[in-house]
Amino acid sequence: MRVLVCGSTGCVGAAVVRALRSRGHKVVEGARAAIDGRATMHVDFMQAHTPQAWAERLRATPVDAIVNCVGILMPSRGQSFERVHARGPIELFEGAALAGVRRIVQVSALGVGAAGDDTPYLRSKQQADDALAALPLDWAVLRPSLVYGPRSQSAALFATLASLPVISLPGRGEQRVQPIHVYELAEAITRLVEHAGVLRAAHELGGPNVLTYREMLAHYRAALGLGDALWLPLPMPLMRATALLAEALPQTVLCGDTIRLLERGSVPSINAAAGLLGRTPSTMAHGLAITSPEPLVDLRAHLSPALDLALRASLAFMWLYTALISLWLPQESGVLRLLARCGFDGEAGVAVMVASCALNITLGALTLLHPSPRLYALQFAAVIGYTATAAFNMPELTIDHCGPLAKNLPVLALVVLLWMAQRPAPRAGGGRARVHAKPLRGATPLHSQ
Structure with a gap:
């Protein structure tokens, strides 16, 4: 024909x-x-x-x-x-x-x-x-x-969303x-x-x-070889507003109709x-095992086991060192003076220092022993919190030529890199956790016609 x-x-x-x-x-x-x-x-x-x-x-x-x-x-x-x-x-x-x-x-x-x-x-x-x-x-x-x-535009968008370390869901992501x-x-x-x-x-x-919409994104994430993510439910009014704003951007996938059809x-x-x-x-x-997802922006990071360990060790050293030096030499390290500038003086300053050091030791130990998306999210928030607190109470640190606060930017980049490079956790049998890719009974393998 x-x-x-x-x-x-x-x-x-x-x-x-x-x-x-x-x-x-x-x-x-x-x-x-x-x-x-x-x-x-x-x-x-x-x-x-x-x-x-x-x-x-x-x-x-x-x-x-x-x-x-x-x-x-x-x-x-x-x-x-x-x-x-x-x-x-x-x-x-x-x-x-x-x-x-x-x-x-x-x-x-x-x-x-x-x-x-x-x-x-x-x-x-x-x-x-x-x-x-x-x-x-x-x-x-x-x-x-x-x-x-x-070539599917919507699939490329879903694959990109699925590759993010924090995945926003419309509502609870239960759309069918x-x-x-x-x-x-x-x-x-x-x-x-x-x-x-x-x-x-x-x-x-x-x-x-x-x-469900969430299960679909999990399939994309598994096909991309990525580990667990943080799922962030968002109220539907906020998703609708985001879609309307997206209509002004140079893209042809997300709009108000898209959200209405998904709902x-x-x-x-x-x-x-x-x-x-x-x-x-x-x-x-x-299907995704036969034709790999094609994200609009490929955000995957691939680190060798040795490089991953080296980067985690350097990050863990930072957390552990700052905690131990503060506990060992609270006066000489200047930590109590900094806390006093932030409004925590005397016993309050000591209590806040101990709490901060406990958090830092926990972050450092877990970075070495049990890295996870939630851990990297907590580290990201901790770096932002420490930086914002210091910049607000000690603005002179923002223009210090040694860059005590500016150096937190590469620290954040390292946290995000390790976060994005997270692979699925190994199973007990030695395999990696993934969505099962076997076709249903009676199905034949997909192929390019």
Whole structure:
């Protein structure tokens, strides 16, 4: 078959192109820019074309089927939901019907048509879905849950969030999702293109398991080879405000609609993935083991065991030395004078010194014996607290040429480096703690089509 794939350079489109070509189909790639050495058609839904104009183009480059994978997560100055999701595709679909194209597969979005959900994103998708269903040709609409895999913008954002040492959660992170790998979505689309009978149906797709948002991020973190993180629940009003602020930044993933869709959940009412694939789809752990996550910003730090030990030893020495020298020589070290400047004089100063030294000894010992994300978070807070207290009560230290407070900046950098380099804790059997990556029974390994 000869198939036009619109949005061929995106996450879903590129996977569909590979899947179709692997099965011997001839593919015409529809994209906004020419692709050297490949059969292409200029497809830019922001530019209006009449159905008759599309029909002429499709007669000049005849195709048997069209797969529309074009989509944006949020509008921008150059792209709008109305044109990219609704008017542009509808013009193409109507032109395809005039040109005699046999079948169209439309990649829509999960949640289209759901009661009480009328975000601009879903509303624009539904307009194209409804227009396609009214045309005199064969069609299928796929409404997938979150799609992850190579080139996925949302997956890149989730992988970046998962790689942070402190991970912010919307609420308690209990929003329900059912991610599906882009390779398996592409496989389902290919099977629909090849289907011998009449389609004319919409299908909701997802992976094999329903996950919470927090569990999904844990899968990304495990696939990145990272250890435990600190999970920080944030009130939903704060998350919504953050998303609105993010709309002003040069990014195309996080916005108010994104948060509303996440709150709604992304779980198919009837998961058609197994029926379309002829098998159970692979788990997210398995999918991420086949195609590693691609964060927008890679924050992973890799330290050899020897270097990790050396850096932890130097940090531990700082904590232990400051505690022991203060206890051993409280007058000569000047610690009591500093505490007096901070308002702790006499017995109060001694009590605060002992408490501070106890904290420092604990931090130093644990850095050597039992490093953990919580320990590094506590050290980070301690350095900030000590520095802020000294700077407020003894401002002359901020301009001292020896930099007694400025030197805390590289100390903070070292704490963050060790924090980011934390690996999963070894299991009793010698393996590393990780999310199990074996596919469900009946599933076959993912592969690049």
